Amino acid sequence: MEGYDTSLMKAFFGIPVFREFYGKPVNPDRPPEHRIYEISPAWQSGLTSSAFVGQIIGLLINGFIADQFGYRRTMIGALIGLCLFVLLAFLSINIFMLLAAHFLCGIPLGIFQTLSTVYAAEMCGASIIRTVAKMQSQWAYRLPFALQWAFAVPILLGVIFAPESPWWLTKQDRLDEARRSLVRLARKDSDGSKIDETLAMMKHTNDVEKYLSNEGMSFMECFRGVNLRRTEIACMVWAAQALSGNALAGYAAYFYQQEGFSAQNSFNLSIGLTGLGIVGNIIAWLLLPSIGRRKLYLCGLFLSFIIFIIAGGIAILPQSNARSWTLGSLIVSATFVYNITIGPVCYILVAEIPSSRLRVKTVVIARVAYIVSNLALGVLIPRMLNPTAWNWKGKAGFFFSGTSLICFAWSYWRLPELFGLSYLEIDILFERRAKPSKFRELQANLESAGYFSLTRTEQPGCLWRGY
Structure with missing residues (x-):
């Protein structure tokens, strides 16, 4: 909505x-x-x-x-x-x-x-x-x-x-209500002992985070100690959604009309853009379990860089019907790539990066970073496209190829892979100030030990393997 x-x-x-x-x-x-x-x-x-x-x-x-x-x-x-x-x-x-x-x-x-x-x-x-x-x-x-x-x-x-979130109820020490919420969320044939194990792990994770943060839950805690790094990653991951060129896709119909398309053809292309976006999300569901978050996110940023630099180059050519349709197709392609990679992966990363006690506040700060990026682009993009202002039209692709490249470079050096890790493992890795390579090393250790092949009933006893 x-x-x-x-x-x-x-x-x-x-x-x-x-x-x-x-x-x-x-x-x-x-x-x-x-x-x-x-x-x-x-x-x-x-x-x-x-x-x-x-x-x-x-x-x-x-x-x-x-x-x-x-x-x-x-x-x-x-x-x-x-x-x-x-x-x-x-x-x-x-x-x-x-x-x-x-x-x-x-x-x-x-x-x-x-x-x-x-x-x-x-x-x-x-x-x-x-x-x-x-x-x-x-x-x-x-x-x-x-x-x-x-x-x-x-x-x-x-x-x-x-039902209310069992994590929120756990943070409020309302454990009986948290258990009832878990019962509502579980299947009817679920074993009661498994629900108790889940609740116990949630309480343990909350207790560990209370100890690590000295029981603080204020906005300032998001900028202290290891939480500052987690806040930085969440902010950049969400800001990259706009900076990678998706903000331009929001003006797709207007962009197409400035490139010479009729109003009807402009919205026909927007329908194609939307349809491919849905297909892209379905493909993302299939890719995420096997590829992981970081690789998919990096691939999306790199492909966005390639697509937009090509679009900017084509926009330099003389005006023609072929040029207009090529630019329109490239915008559709960029949105397709976004909906496979950057779009859905961002929400997973932003939810997994913060500690559970500071999740709401960290996500709020990250979303503010995203909105500030959109505010800046909301001032720039109309001027890029409007014939009474800068009138860049397709040459705006050069701008977004540059921002995509910057986001790619940051993600390569700062973004860790979190696939398969529990919240407790993520907390420990951040607390030890592990480099992104250490996250991957832990991934390899867990995979070689057969951790990912364990059933849900076997995993609670193997929550931490170390790195």
């Missing part, structure tokens, strides 16, 4: 009736029926950035209230707030009202996006926009706003009946 909302505004820039209602004509001296309307780069940046500013506020609020009231109650409150703020966006009659509504919607999005990142929501926007792009009335953009209620209400009902 967060992905749908944040991508919605960028997609609206490709709808002519939206630009006509909220924008200004670039050729006011021509008859009304022949005028071309554009929303200025400054307003494009403001509209896309307003939600990100709201999300930062929501994230900071979430960092305090989630640990206090629990994930379930926090999610319910955020969803109710979002439903109310969507009404303001739906009824907006000018660009100022739309800006305020988008900012307010960002606050609840920021609150619940670190608790439950519904990645499938990122795949919903383009197919709806393709349909409404044909409309000539204000429903072309009001209908997609209204459809957010269709997401929020079912999610709200699901969260109301969902």
